[in-house]
Amino acid sequence: MNTLSKIMESIDIVSFIQQHVELKRRGKNYVGLCPFHSENNPSFTVNPEAQLFYCFGCGRGGNIFNFVMEYYGCSFSEAVNMLKEQTGIGEEKADELSQFLEKIQCLFEKTLIRTGQALDYLRQRGITEEDARRYRIGFAPKDLFEILERRGLLDLAKRAGITKSIEGRITFAFFDSQSNPVGFAARSIDDSKPKYINVSNSPLFRKEHFLFGLNFLREKKDVYVVEGYFDTITCLKSDIPAVATGGTYLSIPQINQLKRFNRIIVAFDGDKAGVRAALRALKTSIRANVPLLAVFLPKNEDPDSFIRKKGKDAFLNLEQKDLFKFFIEKLMSFPPHIAIKKLSSFKSFLKKTKNEYSLILLKQLKTLNTSLHVNCQDHREISVEKQILHALFSNKDYLKRALDEGLLETFDSELKETAYIFLEKNTLPSDSIYAPVLARAMIKPAPEAAALRAIKYLKTKKLNFSLFAEKQKGGGHGVQHLQNKNRSKIKACDSC
Numbered sequence: 001m002n003t004l005s006k007i008m009e010s011i012d013i014v015s016f017i018q019q020h021v022e023l024k025r026r027g028k029n030y031v032g033l034c035p036f037h038s039e040n041n042p043s044f045t046v047n048p049e050a051q052l053f054y055c056f057g058c059g060r061g062g063n064i065f066n067f068v069m070e071y072y073g074c075s076f077s078e079a080v081n082m083l084k085e086q087t088g089i090g091e092e093k094a095d096e097l098s099q100f101l102e103k104i105q106c107l108f109e110k111t112l113i114r115t116g117q118a119l120d121y122l123r124q125r126g127i128t129e130e131d132a133r134r135y136r137i138g139f140a141p142k143d144l145f146e147i148l149e150r151r152g153l154l155d156l157a158k159r160a161g162i163t164k165s166i167e168g169r170i171t172f173a174f175f176d177s178q179s180n181p182v183g184f185a186a187r188s189i190d191d192s193k194p195k196y197i198n199v200s201n202s203p204l205f206r207k208e209h210f211l212f213g214l215n216f217l218r219e220k221k222d223v224y225v226v227e228g229y230f231d232t233i234t235c236l237k238s239d240i241p242a243v244a245t246g247g248t249y250l251s252i253p254q255i256n257q258l259k260r261f262n263r264i265i266v267a268f269d270g271d272k273a274g275v276r277a278a279l280r281a282l283k284t285s286i287r288a289n290v291p292l293l294a295v296f297l298p299k300n301e302d303p304d305s306f307i308r309k310k311g312k313d314a315f316l317n318l319e320q321k322d323l324f325k326f327f328i329e330k331l332m333s334f335p336p337h338i339a340i341k342k343l344s345s346f347k348s349f350l351k352k353t354k355n356e357y358s359l360i361l362l363k364q365l366k367t368l369n370t371s372l373h374v375n376c377q378d379h380r381e382i383s384v385e386k387q388i389l390h391a392l393f394s395n396k397d398y399l400k401r402a403l404d405e406g407l408l409e410t411f412d413s414e415l416k417e418t419a420y421i422f423l424e425k426n427t428l429p430s431d432s433i434y435a436p437v438l439a440r441a442m443i444k445p446a447p448e449a450a451a452l453r454a455i456k457y458l459k460t461k462k463l464n465f466s467l468f469a470e471k472q473k474g475g476g477h478g479v480q481h482l483q484n485k486n487r488s489k490i491k492a493c494d495s496c
Contacts, residue, residue, distance in 0.1 A: 135216065140168065174211075221262045249281070265295060291322070292323045
């Protein structure tokens with residue numbers, strides 16, 4: 001039995017949550033006022049049999065680790081460590097893994113100084129040997145796994161999430177709040193694909209719970225959030241406080257770690273992908289109850305290239321936009337019927353979130369002098385994916401059928417992997433984004449009719465997807481073909 005399983009067996013979720021939330025028994029469950037949003041009627045539910053919690057008001061849910069991360073705004077590894085301290089479980093193993101990671105980090109740093117090709121690459125990126133030492137950049141030896149095997153360390157490397165694909169790459173370390181290395185990212189020096197790889201999740205590391213560069217920051221009024229490791233290092237070298245998400249979307253645990261700064265400014269690309277990322281970050285910031293600002297870089301520029309070309313002052317002088325106001329600006333650029341639909345969905349999201357920031361934004365929406373003037377109904381809107389997964393989690397036979405018939409192929413790979421893990425282990429990884437859906441299904445299962453409807457929907461979607469793919473194979477001009485076909489029909493009618 002691994003450490004996480006031991007912790008979950010040692011701590012009763014009801015007893016633990018009762019230290020923070022007043023719970024009352026209701027049937028087989030316990031209910032109370034949700035600690036994550038404001039409410040007058042209890043919608044926060046804990047199921048002692050499944051050892052899961054779920055809030056029917058804000059949608060947060062999961063197991064004991066999810067609760068600790070949400071309640072304390074900490075990373076997964078910090079939640080594990082907090083619970084390990086209470087139970088005294090796994091302390092020796094955690095210390096052993098931490099010591100191994102520090103040794104590996106030192107090996108990477110020493111190897112970099114002896115590898116001319118890697119140093120040359122860094123110099124081309126404007127990073128000196130002194131910079132490399134300061135920011136603890138390393139290089140994974142090309143024979144790393146031979147070294148580990150000779151030293152009998154392969155098992156520890158596996159537990160740390162380190163794979164052979166890291167060999168021959170520049171390394172960037174993620175550090176915890178005590179400046180101990182917990183995980184790595186690595187980049188090729190010859191632009192071979194993939195350019196970047198990350199170590200797998202481990203007991204000490206979940207990528208979405210850490211920010212690269214945070215350990216190098218002292219107290220500053222503002223902090224910039226960028227995407228890449230070189231972006232961060234170039235900012236830090238220019239005395240611009242910055243951290244990197246490392247290619248992931250900005251998450252609530254990451255935002256929570258930045259609350260000590262006066263302002264959080266996220267740097268986005270100026271293209272459509274940057275706009276989409278900005279709007280996604282807005283919702284995350286609302287859930288985290290923390291307003292964000294944003295700067296948008298010129299097309300084909302990132303903070304690293306922009307600062308090296310234009311300098312520190314040009315970067316600091318980029319217009320800073322409030323993310324919510326940016327959303328409203330974008331909304332007003334859509335056709336009215338689309339803007340109305342998006343605003344309705346956004347209002348519904350704000351009403352479900354129910355924290356201080358969301359209530360402020362709701363008031364601002366009421367006073368906005370826009371041309372829309374839409375009165376939106378308060379309806380609970382759950383994404384199609386989550387509705388389907390909730391129905392299938394509630395009935396394993398239908399879930400297995402969906403997988404056997406390939407009905408989840410049109411959804412993202414994480415959803416499919418989640419379904420397989422649930423069928424095999426009857427649980428989900430603690431860091432799964434679908435943990436709240438599982439908790440909801442276990443506490444309030446969907447009726448069998450919902451699972452049947454989900455299967456029918458998935459079959460229709462798969463059929464439509466197949467037809468579209470066939471049409472694309474036939475020339476990739478399906479829409480144009482239909483337009484031409486309709487035009488010919490009109491001409492034929494005109495000639496009659």
